[in-house]
Amino acid sequence: MNKQNSIRTRAAMNKRNAKSRYRLDEKSLEEKLKGVAYEYIHNLYGWQDPDGHGFALLVCRYPFSHFVIRAIQYTEPGQKAWKVVAENRRPFFCINAALQEFTKDLEHQMGAKTSNLSVSGRSHFNEMPxxxxxxxxxxxxxxxxxxxxxxxxxxxxxxxxxxxxxxxxxx
CATH class of the missing domain: 1.20.5 (Single alpha-helices involved in coiled-coils or other helix-helix interfaces)
Known part of the structure; x- marks a missing residue:
């Protein structure tokens, strides 16, 4: 009887450890996605911030557990005023899914903005010389x-x- 209790206890501990490891992996992925999104925002909109007031990513949670990611640019010192420069097209039920779609949207924007770049008259994206x-x-x-x-x-x-x-x- 004692052996069965110890097996159950170990199984319950393993289950709790697996859940906490999963949560840590999820938080790690979330932080990495935020870093990528922040880098993309700087690449796309950094030129619009000549005074260097900065940007921020907002994870907005709405009723029914919907998440929307917004990137804002501070327009005055001390973070007194800001404007939205990018946001998700639709809400998601999971933060990581919302961040993944947000970074995909930013990648599409970067592709559109860089599609006409060329080196030595040769475009690397969609045109031949x-x-x-x-x-x-x-x-x-x-x-x-x-x-x-x-x-x-x-x-x-x-x-x-x-x-x-x-x-x-x-x-």
Missing amino acids: VDVAASILRRLWLVVFLVILLLLAYWCVKPHQTLQARLDAPA
């Missing part, structure tokens, strides 16, 4: 022109007629 595109187009037109010429030659001079002419010719 103009001279390369023109060269490809010229080559394509040349191939199309040659195919049309070959089709015209085949249509004008039928292969069986030329073969028959060769057979009829004196040797």
Whole structure:
């Protein structure tokens, strides 16, 4: 009987330890996601903060356990006034899910803002240099022109007629 109690006690302790480890892992993930989101906010909106009043991430909890993440920019010293610069598109039931979607939204914004960046006239995102595109187009037109010429030659001079002419010719 005593052995069964000790097994139950150990199982209950293991269950409590697993829950606390899970909670620690969840809090660690939350802190890492907040760090990533904060870095993205600085990359996207840092130029709008020339006075250096700073930014903050707000985790807003609403009734029915909905979470919305908002990034604010302080507009006056001493955090007296602020404005919202980014927020989730929809609420979530879990803080980590809300943070993940918020960082995804920020990544899309960064992609949109950097899609027209280029180095040496070559965009790394969605465009080819103009001279390369023109060269490809010229080559394509040349191939199309040659195919049309070959089709015209085949249509004008039928292969069986030329073969028959060769057979009829004196040797």
